[in-house]
Amino acid sequence: MAWVCRFETKEYREGRCENRHQWLDNDDLRPIPVQDRTYTWRTYFWFWLSANATPASFYGATTALAAGLSLWEGIACQLAGQIIIAAILCVNGRAGSVYHISYPAIVRASFGVWGGYWPVINRVVMTLVWTGVNAVQGGQCTYVMLHAIFPSIARIPDVFPANASALNSGGLIGFAVFWIMTTSFLHIQIPKLKWYIYIKLVFFVMSCIEAGGIGPVARQGSTVHGTMKSWIIAQYIWIYCANCATYASNAADFMRYAKKPNNAFWPQLIGFPLSTLLVGLVGNIVGSTSQVIFGDLIWNPITLLDAMLTRDYSPRTRAGAFFLALGFTYSSIFSSIFENSIPAGNDLAALWPRFITVRRGFYIAAVVSYAMCPWYILGTASSFVSWLASYQIFLSAITGVMLCQYYIISRGHFIVPDLYTTKPSGLYWYSNGWNYRAYVAYVLGIAPNFYGFLGVFGVHVTTGAQREYYFAYPIGLIISFMAYWGLCILDPPKCMSRHDEWKEPSDYVAPEDESMVGDNSSLETNKEKGNLTNVSLEVLEA
Known part of the structure; x- marks a missing residue:
């Protein structure tokens, strides 16, 4: 027999589960069945080694060199920012790993079952942008593959304007080929995709070994000094942190x-x-080699590879470029799926669950991301960094509210069925499905950063505002967290824990999870009756 944690009594469950609202619920938004929980600690460790193994990850690494920092200073800034965001990612995704539900469902606990739509829309915008950005970068890889086979593709007249330098007419062909290859993999079930993580990592490592080489730029010092250097270091630490704001918000x-x-x-x-x-x-090392070969720093490694192919179109160079580009292309396909398609699919399914499943969301995201013209974002290093930093002010405010809700207000205790119902008795109904406390905290988290946000898009702002905006992510996160906590103290919601004890279950299993019927496995579950409010433990006979 197996002990399984069941929320509430049978009558309670039937009353609430039968009242799941069609605009809030579908199979993809419900807790993952036990049989599909297949990701172990090894999967997650190698997941990020594989997910970040893409040429797109090079862009952020080399922009610090363009700002005047040395290679090693740029790497140190990147590492500091990533350690900070990794901690936020892990603690914010905790609810997902315990209750096995996605970001769109979790955010309803703090913003309300209807109010949760706006945070999902916020995140949809960013995931769509990144889907398009990675598709352009993947298209560049595919273009190099095609260029190695067909030299005439480089002679196609360019119909794109000059400021769309990330994509030319030949690159558009590569974009189309890459799009077709990526969408062909979207039919694979997510739990079965983990094996492609390991294969992808092997491809990328092999490509980097062949492409790498340390140039003199790697041994040069920074070109900025004093106070200016200090501010640039601070700027890039938080840029590298905010670069992954989407991961921190949608970690679940x-x-x-x-x-x-x-x-x-x-x-x-x-x-x-x-x-x-x-x-x-x-x-950084690959980027530094371009200074040796061409005399200029080429921050896009795919552009560097194509430049080498253009300079020397010998059979040896063509073969090397083809296989390097093939490895980069394969890496880009699965990075796009794991980092963009899956979050976008979850978000779009939450916006219209009656008609959109996660898989349908994959394909919708692929189409919409093209219409956003993402090649403009990749036109220059500076514009790309601006996009990395600009949207952080919205996501940081959402993340701050979510963290406060789970760790302070709910004390780790979610009544999962109430995340899918519009019954006024539901714990997350608040006021007609909206939690004003979360929205006030959200606005307060954005307000201090909004002036600097305008400066990113060309509005003249003071030097002080520019520097304050460097810290936009932690400012938004902390202010929204504290504001939401304070508002809940002043006007406690029904879901606010009246006790200090931690109420998180060891692992949640949905009452309707049919995969547990007849299960004799040693599933780790709650056995402490006092761990949750209104919890009944059932013994399932094998």
Whole structure:
């Protein structure tokens, strides 16, 4: 027999489960069945080594060199920022690994079952942008492959304007080929995709070994000094942190597949900054070689590879470029799926669950991301960094509210069925499905950073405002966290814990999880009756 944690009494469950609202619920938004929780600690550790193993990760690594820092200073800034965001990612995704539900469902606990739509829309925008960005970068890889085979593709007249330098007419062909290859893999079930993580990592490592080489730039010092250097260091630490703001907010989307909750914590806390350190190191070294070969710093490694192919179109160079580009292309495909398609699919499914499943969301995201013209974002290093930093003010405010809700207000205790119901008796109904406390905290978290946010898009702002904006992510996170806590103290919601004890279950199993019927396995569950409010423990006979 197996002990299984069941929320509430049978009558309670039937009353609430039968009242799941069609605009809030579908199979993809419900807790992952036990049989599909297949990601172990090894999966999560290698996940980030594989997920960050893409040429797109090189971009952030080399922009610090363009700002005047040395290679090693840039790497140190990147590592510091990634350690900070890894900690936020792990603690914010904890609810996903325990309750096995996605970000769109979790955010309803703090913003309300209807109010949760706006945070999902916020995150949808960013995931769509990143889906397009990675598709452009993957298209560049595919273009190099095609260029190595067909030299005439480089002679196609360019119809793109000059400021769309990340993509030319030949690159558009590569983009289309890459899009077709990526969408062909989207039919694979998510739990079965973990094996492609390991294959992808092998491909990328082999490509980097062939592409790498240390140039004199790697041994040069910084070109900025004094106070200016200090501010640049601060800027890039938080840029590298904010670069992964989407991961921190939607961590539950991939942590929900954990076999056990702790499988997703320590491996990511270590693996995430380690992976970005290794990829950043390779990115800076590869970028520095362009100074030796061409006399200029080429921050896009794919552009560097194509430049080498253009300069020397010998059979040896063509073969090398093809296989390097093939490895980069394969890496980009699965990075796009894990980092963009899966979160976008979860978000879009939450916006219209009656008609959109996660898989349908994959394909919708692929189409919409193209319409956003993402090649403009990748036109220059400076514009790319601006996009990395700009949207952080919205995501940091959402993350701050979510963290406060789970750790302070709910004390780790979610009534999962109430996340899918519009019954006024539901714990997360608040006021007509909206929690004003979360929205006030959200606005207060954005307000101090909004002036600096305008400066990113060309509005003239003071030097002080520019520097204050360097710290936009922690400012938004802390202010929204404290504001939400204070508002809940002044006007306690029904879901606010009246006791100080921690109420998180060891692992949640949904009452309707049919995979547990007849299960004799040693599933780790709650056995302490006092751990949760209104919890009944049932013994399932094998």
